[in-house]
Amino acid sequence: xxxxxxxxxxxxxxxxxxxxxxxxxxxxxxxxxxxxxxxxxxxxxxxxxxxxxxxxxxxxxxxxxxxxxxxxxxxxxxxxxxxxxxxxxxxxxxxxxxxxxxxxxxxxxxxxxxxxxxxxxxxxxxxxxxxxxxxxxxxxxxxxxxxxxxxxxxxxxxxxxxxxxxxxxxxxxxxxxxxxxxxxxxxxxxxxxxxxxxxxxxxxxxxxxxxxxxxxxxxxxxxxxxxxxxxxxxxxxxxxxxxxxxxxxxx
Amino acid sequence: xxxxxxxxxxxxxxxxxxxxxxxxxxxxxxxxxxxxxxxxxxxxxxxxxxxxxxxxxxxxxxxxxxxxxxxxxxxxxxxxxxxxxxxxxxxxxxxxxxxxxxxxxxxxxxxxxxxxxxxxxxxxxxxxxxxxxxxxxxxxxxxxxxxxxxxxxxxxxxxxxxxxxxxxxxxxxxxxxxxxxxxxxxxxxxxxxxxxxxxxxxxxxxxxxxxxxxxxxxxxxxxxxxxxxxxxxxxxxxxxxxxxxxxxxxxxxxxxxxxxxxxxxx
Numbered sequence: 002x003x004x005x006x007x008x009x010x011x012x013x014x015x016x017x018x019x020x021x022x023x024x025x026x027x028x029x030x031x032x033x034x035x036x037x038x039x040x041x042x043x044x045x046x047x048x049x050x051x052x053x054x055x056x057x058x059x060x061x062x063x064x065x066x067x068x069x070x071x072x073x074x075x076x077x078x079x080x081x082x083x084x085x086x087x088x089x090x091x092x093x094x095x096x097x098x099x100x101x102x103x104x105x106x107x108x109x110x111x112x113x114x115x116x117x118x119x120x121x122x123x124x125x126x127x128x129x130x131x132x133x134x135x136x137x138x139x140x141x142x143x144x145x146x147x148x149x150x151x152x153x154x155x156x157x158x159x160x161x162x163x164x165x166x167x168x169x170x171x172x173x174x175x176x177x178x179x180x181x182x183x184x185x186x187x188x189x190x191x192x193x194x195x196x197x198x199x200x201x202x203x204x205x206x207x208x209x210x211x212x213x214x215x216x217x218x219x220x221x222x223x224x225x226x227x228x229x230x231x232x233x234x235x236x237x238x239x240x241x242x243x244x245x246x247x248x249x250x251x252x
Numbered sequence: 253x254x255x256x257x258x259x260x261x262x263x264x265x266x267x268x269x270x271x272x273x274x275x276x277x278x279x280x281x282x283x284x285x286x287x288x289x290x291x292x293x294x295x296x297x298x299x300x301x302x303x304x305x306x307x308x309x310x311x312x313x314x315x316x317x318x319x320x321x322x323x324x325x326x327x328x329x330x331x332x333x334x335x336x337x338x339x340x341x342x343x344x345x346x347x348x349x350x351x352x353x354x355x356x357x358x359x360x361x362x363x364x365x366x367x368x369x370x371x372x373x374x375x376x377x378x379x380x381x382x383x384x385x386x387x388x389x390x391x392x393x394x395x396x397x398x399x400x401x402x403x404x405x406x407x408x409x410x411x412x413x414x415x416x417x418x419x420x421x422x423x424x425x426x427x428x429x430x431x432x433x434x435x436x437x438x439x440x441x442x443x444x445x446x447x448x449x450x451x452x453x454x455x456x457x458x459x460x461x462x463x464x465x466x467x468x469x470x471x472x473x474x475x476x477x478x479x480x481x482x483x484x485x486x487x488x489x490x491x492x493x494x495x496x497x498x499x500x501x502x503x504x505x506x507x508x509x510x511x512x513x514x515x516x517x518x
Binding site: 151152154155156157158159160161165169170173248249250 | 305308309310330331333336339340341343344345347349350351360361363364365392393394
């Protein structure tokens with residue numbers, strides 16, 4: 002990438018951001034939409050700063066929930082994928098259930114989870130793990146199963162055992178797929194966390210969005226939504242950065 | 253008579269899928285003496301790649317026995333490590349691992365075989381030097397040319413000092429000039445190290461230039477249809493290609509392969 006392209010890559014989104022929010026403000030003024038229905042971005046940003054002390058405990062709880070759940074879900078997903086791609090029986094036994102976990106919206110399970118385990122942060126973390134590990138598992142398993150045959154033959158020609166073949170060839174070959182899974186896991190974890198906070202308890206950004214909407218504190222509700230967006234984008238960027246650092250050869 | 257280095261005794265490989273049964277190779281028998289340079293030539297689908305994959309225990313035969321130095325390769329169990337270490341496999345695509353440097357790629361067999369120590373490490377450096385890649389040892393495969401990549405593929409198969417090299421159309425994807433250059437380098441390596449080489453190709457000229465004996469293989473099912481001893485003097489050089497004897501061999505082999513193609517049409 003040339004210097005100019007890189008500069009455009011930074012400036013263009015910033016210009017877009019400013020244009021979008023300017024338009025938003027203008028539309029509100031022209032059509033005289035009341036603030037309690039739809040506040041302007043400036044009012045939302047103001048609320049994000051002014052009320053930050055009130056928001057912070059909830060932001061922190063959401064961050065902890067998302068990152069802990071994510072950090073547990075990723076290794077579980079990869080490990081399980083390694084196991085099921087190595088042992089056919091295990092694959093046959095588990096495959097339908099993993100698809101079940103990927104396609105079933107977790108919000109359907111949360112009330113029951115809370116009924117069993119209460120409202121604490123642990124339940125929310127468990128919910129995040131259940132919702133997000135399966136997608137890492139699916140993508141990793143795809144990667145592990147699609148390694149070029151000649152690479153496997155290379156390991157056979159060296160009489161490599163399973164562990165050697167996995168660690169030296171299969172795992173590195175599938176890193177692009179694994180990272181796709183990890184990125185999706187980050188997105189699923191954020192979504193799952195907010196969904197669980199919607200359903201129960203009065204902690205975390207999700208619960209605050211519900212609360213402020215009910216009390217017509219639309220500005221504050223939007224502020225919380227923006228905080229969620231910032232957390233999600235940060236997690237995604239961190240994963241992308243790690244991907245670029247680790248997979249240098251595929252570029 | 254001296255025991256053959258490699259012996260195939262009526263080896264057949266049949267693949268069964270849900271829809272059909274494919275005989276990849278049928279009743280293949282041959283002996284290869286120690287230090288020989290033998291080529292397998294034939295149209296695609298004649299099972300020439302299957303033959304060396306059977307020898308390297310990448311696939312197991314359906315019938316028949318394969319011996320290395322008089323010892324049979326186990327029919328069900330994994331090949332013993334003493335046997336596999338006698339062989340080095342060179343792939344059609346260079347098949348280097350892109351996340352490893354040139355040096356790490358060459359050293360891969362040492363790591364997998366668990367060969368440690370000064371002797372083996374210096375082997376890596378010696379081989380890199382032999383093919384002129386010392387200064388590229390820390391480069392990644394994507395950063396070097398196609399010819400260099402294939403040289404790395406060749407020396408990777410030699411790093412654990414195998415007695416037998418199995419080469420699966422190793423220079424097929426390279427341009428004519430690079431291929432000729434690598435063929436000459438390969439002849440030098442063979443003369444110096446006295447390894448037994450099985451070389452797979454579909455290029456008649458290459459087969460004659462390199463080998464002492466050429467097996468011509470046919471399709472449906474894959475089998476050996478004839479063998480031709482190439483008694484051109486050694487060392488072989490590129491200017492031999494225009495000698496009468498070379499051209500006669502070329503004609504003979506081309507005719508033999510042509511007959512296979514004709515019989516396929518019938």
